[in-house]
Amino acid sequence: MKKKYILWSALCSMLALASCESVLDKTDLGGASPDLISGDSVLANIALNYVYNQNLPSWGGVTDVTGLGGSVYSEESFNQGSSANKYLEGTITATDVTDFGTSLNATNNYGKIRTINSFIYDLGSDKLMDNGARNRLLAQAYFFRAWRYFELVKLYGGVPLVLTPQDAVGDEAREATFIPRNTTTQCYAQMSADLDTAIKYLPSVWSLPNTNWGRITKGAAAALKGRISMYAASPQFNPNDVAAKWQTAYDANKQAFDILTASGAKLFADYGKMWFTEVGNTEAVFITGFNNSQGDQQRRNNGWEASTRPRYATGSGGGSNIPSWDLVKAYPMKDGKKPGVSSKYTYSDQLFYKDRDPRFEKTIAYNGCTWPMTNVTNNRLWTYIQLNNQNRYISVENGSVNISNTGFYCRKALQTSDVATSPVDASNTIYSGTDWMEIRFAEVLLNLAEAATGVGRLDEAYTQLKAVRARAGIEAGTDGLYGLKANMTRAEMFTAILDERQVEFAFEGKRFWDLRRWKLLEKTFNGSKGTKVEIRLKTTGVPVDFAATRDGMKLDDVYTNYLTVVLTPNGLMSRPAIAWKPEYYFFPIPTGALNNNPLIIQNNTWGGSFDPLQ
Incomplete structure (x- = not known):
């Protein structure tokens, strides 16, 4: 029962807010156990909602703990003013990037992974629930486990893969939790496997769209797999431009494109208004839903407007x-x-x-x-x-x-x-209730364009770029290329795609990560304060x-x-000029995490021997 503690105590909290009737009105929620929901997909969905609540990304696509990745980390905004920014100033220490987690905490990355693993473990052993319902519930949890590990791997490279809930009571159990880092390749393989399961069992479109708006779909799982495979193929993780990694990225992104278009996904007609259509928004692939009802018991307001x-x-x-x-x-x-x-x-x-x-x-x-x-x-x-x-x-x-x-x-x-x-x-x-689109269909198109470029399918890359530009309202021109240079080389096409992403996704938390995975931060920023x-x-x-x-x-x-x-030429910032360092392409494992687990090895660019490129 120790393994189930986090999941079911979380379930109790959710049930207390749900105001459900029948069994919940007659049951001591403080003593709830897995047996309470055995075979009950409705109550299992309430537990899954807790997983959603813990893991859905916030506005701007920033990481959970440090807030890394927002507009101040790129030329979108350049951190105007005098506020320090260690990432841009080149003063990061091994205690600064703490998303890895340095303590037992249900809200850090591994705390959230534990909750997901508990859900998977307990639901997987439920023999009373209908197989179809159970598989759909599990598939959503697998999606979020891949999402959680992706947030870690893009920061540090390979991390320990914990796939079952661990006991942590007693010295023996504590020592059993000491596991080493998996290689980056192993982590990518596990994320892909989790997402393959999600793709297999999730529907392309949920029934009752109003009720299920925001639930992960087959297309969202495929799109996340496509994004993750793009990172694996990019220079940060693929400095030798290994062709097989680009082929994997192409296959994943083509699958995402095919699944989504078959289910009705397409570019929203008006670029400026796409955020204000929720249910039925053809652009939305992976979203975080917000509401602005002041009377809602579980009001979830985004702070973007304010x-x-x-x-x-x-x-x-x-x-x-x-x-x-x-x-x-x-x-x-x-x-x-x-x-x-x-x-x-x-x-x-x-x-x-x-x-x-x-x-x-x-x-x-x-x-x-x-x-x-x-x-x-x-x-x-x-x-x-x-x-x-x-x-x-x-x-x-x-x-x-x-x-x-x-x-x-x-x-x-x-x-x-x-x-x-x-x-x-x-x-x-x-009280802004505007939903956040973490992945929208335009990204699927540009991911496919980039992966197609990686495998030499430049005609396909042109097709996707032109589609994005046509929706934007750019003129087609007499050559029908929407301003794109004809007969681009592979290198020129990669640059054109990054330029397109810069304006298409401005203030959507993509630019910093794009420059980082392409290892272009020094070239783009160093020595500059902006204009x-x-x-x-x-x-x-x-x-x-x-x-x-x-x-x-x-x-x-x-x-x-x-x-x-x-x-x-002088920026508004009173801080020093930007001085991004090459070792920041893989951040250091925090000192506290190294002290907590003697089997964790530091990255080789931070004094250790772990190679994040393996």
């Missing part, structure tokens, strides 16, 4: 996830060509917003743009700076208090008047009533006649 909107528009917090000038420059023009390369659309820093990829307007809020964030249809955002009486530049935004450090805001997945079901203002942004941009109001020739009349002016006229865009 943290991302301008601080003065939320009442508190806000102003996070601010785009950098580097991200602004990353977007192509309407014809899909890079700024300065397009022969159809002229680019200038002065009119940086003009004729850009439509995803630009749907992701980045900039000085002078129309942004109905307060349910005012024609609301204009002004963030330029002007000289005050002390001859100092201050922002006109909110009286220069609680303003963006860059002059930009992220507007992706923020509700506006044309999608909101109730006024979006300071009083309700904390500072200031949009200044001219000191002469500006109408005295400019502030009162600017909303009615054409934006091009405002920028051309009254504003100056000034760029400097």
Whole structure:
């Protein structure tokens, strides 16, 4: 019974919230045991819901403990301000990356794995439950075990594979929990095996879609396997470009594509509004569901709205996830060509917003743009700076208090008047119920494109890239290539895909991990602080009533006649320039974990002998 303790005590907590009738009204929940739910798929589902609750990812795709992977770890935002960032400053120690776990804790990675293993162990021995129901329940648990191990392996390389719940009472039991690290290859094989089981037994589409919205499907399991296989094939884990790893990645991602398209998955028509359709969203593959009902007993609210909107528009917090000038420059023009390369659309820093990829307007809020964030249809955002009486530049935004450090805001997945079901203002942004799409169909397409490139199927890569660009609204051009270079080499196609991912998934927690798995962080960042941009109001020739009349002016006229865009090589950060270190491609096992388990060996780039490439 020791092995079952975590699962069934967790079940009791879930049951206490469920307000179910019949047997639960007549049973002492504090004394619940596996026998209580034997053969009962409804109660087993309640226990599985606890697994979901523990393991579903948060907004932004960051890791659970350190929060690693958000926009501040890449050029999306560049950690604006003076806050320290050890990862970018090159000052990580062996005690900093603690996702491995350094103590007995039900909420760290291995604590969550134990709960999953307990569920699998107990349900697997239940002979009373219908086989189909049991297999579907187990398949979802196998998915999350693969997810949990993936979060570990992408940080450290191989980790100990614990596949059964361990007893930890008494010296003998404690010593039995001392197991060494498995190789990275063994970990990838186990994740694939778990996901193969999930693919085998999960439905492509759940019945009762309203009730089962957010449950893992066959396609979600295949898509996660495709993502994991992409990591295994990428330079971080495949520095010698082994062809077999790319073939494995291609096969997995092609399977995911085939399963999902057969079940109706496709790109959502409107890039800007895809976050606001929940049940039946064709883009959604692996999601975390949120709700905004203040009366819900188990209310689950995401903080994206409150943290991302301008601080003065939320009442508190806000102003996070601010785009950098580097991200602004990353977007192509309407014809899909890079700024300065397009022969159809002229680019200038002065009119940086003009004729850009439509995803630009749907992701980045900039000085002078129309942004109905307060349910005012024609609301204009002004963030330029002007000289005050002390001859100092201050922002006109909110009286220069609680303003963006860059002059930009992220507007992706923020509700506006044309999608909101109730006024979006300071009083309700904390109750945002917008779901997080950890994997959406666009990623499946770009993963397939990348894997196809890895095995030399460049025509297939073109097909997927063009589909993503066509949905974005980029012009096809006379050659039908949506701005892509014709006859790209394998290396050029890999670069094109990474560039596409940068703008398609901006602020979705993908960029840092993409640069890390491609070992491009030093090349991209080192020695840089990013670029500072200031949009200044001219000191002469500006109408005295400019502030009162600017909303009615054409934006091009405002920028051309009254504003100056000034760029400097110095970033806004007061911290040192970025100094990512090569050893960070596999982080150190935390010292506490090494002390707790004498069989754990440190990575060879951190003073140990464990090779994470094996």
